[in-house]
Amino acid sequence: MVAAWITALPRSPRVLRRTALGALLGAASGLARAAKPAVLLRFSHVVAPDTPKGQMALRFQALVHERAGGRIRVEVFPDSQLWGDDDEMEALRLGAVEMLAPSLSKFGNAGVPEFEVFDLPYLFADLAQVQRVTQGAVGRGLLQRLGRQQMLGLGFLDNGFKQMSATRPLRTPADFSGLRVRVQASRVLAAQMRALGARPVVLPFGETQRALASGVVDAAENPLSNFLTQGLAPWQPHLTLTQHGYLGYAVVSNPRFWASLAPTDRALLDSALADALAHGNRLAAALDQQALATLRRTPGVMLHQPAAAERAVLRRAVQPAWDGLRRSLGPGLLDDVQNALITG
Template structure:
């Protein structure tokens, strides 16, 4: 009697264990279904950039990642690394070439070594507003120009806005003579070097991540930035004067690794390209809105004295800087320069 009871108990226990195992197995299968694709199937795109997530570029990169995940059912995962988390200014291009990252969006100034025609976008007072910039980029000539920005290891996909630059310094900047002797942080660009040399200022190029400390310590005592960068990185907290000059446009070239991109399945590449085109239009809208909003925030902070150039002052700046355009005609080309507004 006791043996039969023991057998029944063992049988019941075994049945319970098997049932639990089946239930757990079912739960695991459901969890995997929710993931949609396995780790070994997922296509990972590392997107590295050097500015805040809260800037137009940072927001656009994040939106691109979210839309791609949604439209590929999780097959493509765009991992965004802002604030130089992976690579600094001088490192990200090499990282892209070596396929350590698959997308970057450097300022056009940083790519002039590879594509001299990009010097066009650094020219002072070339564009008056975003509308002129977009009209040029979207024109036949502008699209042909973007198509030229590729090498064996890099491919241009789009161009994103940041905004129009303003000047900050530790003294007021009203006239061209006010620049004499100042040390400006710049991005590596021969046009920007020439721009400030024309105004009697010195320059020092350095990674974006080092700018706040350099301004705070006085290694440099002036800079040019769109309001979105000025606000997100709090540069206005370590400068005394801001001049709203809107003297130059800052844009980004969205680049990918050529071999990686061409190796993607055609249907996936088509989704990525269509999504990027959509995000580019969205980014243009928020760039204009955010720069306007961030400039207002800087003004309202009371931390820095703000001066808007009068029409007469702007005319004097423009006259002082027009020789820079002629200096770079051999690099840019007369036809390309004449195709701008």
């Protein structure tokens, strides 16, 4: 019932949801205590169940149920049913939820700016390159840094590469001129859009469809699975396959909750999550291809494939985003990431 109350609350202004978080935290905790098993783990996320993240969360839930015999219960809340983009991290810190999988772009504003490296345009060529970073020493170091902000980093999940959608094709920097583009709250993403002549507009993911429908924004960047499951085609008929940026997630938990678990329970959850993440990462590439095939058959959707020369022009145009991040973070992390891409 508490989840239903929160879902019914207006999404903006953000202060309303933050006020609701404080007011309903006690009620939510009370209801959870009244009916919880030995361990109750609430897993909240903001996308649809049939996305890589949605499927990963459901696989994690099923594996825990199977291996714990019902003694540990995982409740999954998709589509911002429990907490939205703008308040889920605060909910985690306050103990109103035990597990999240926020977009990597969100951690910069949450006090871990090193994660903004994942927002650099044209950094990765494919998911194999991404995993050289996330599954290696660089990724482990980044997860450890989340402890500075009262989050325990547990693993990375792929969603895929972002494409541009708008009411016109976006093949050249001139095509972006003057467009209001929805982005996540990331300095790198905002710098990227400004370099292209567009105006970045920061909005929670759950508000994207409404913003496009009402004309608050003109364009957006999304992996194909998100574009499809959010039903953006009626307002964004032109989909340009720019493959310009990566979108992934980090699974995080509340450190106090994790520390409160018995060692055997932590081991069980760690094992189930590792298997669920492997499943989600396998799905990411497959669902991306399925979404592309579906969109090719969708009436009214026009797909555009920039030529190699057009992609090179776009890559040069967004160089200021690279320069800005190198100035703010220093060369160390960028060098580590690029070395990981080379050495594998």
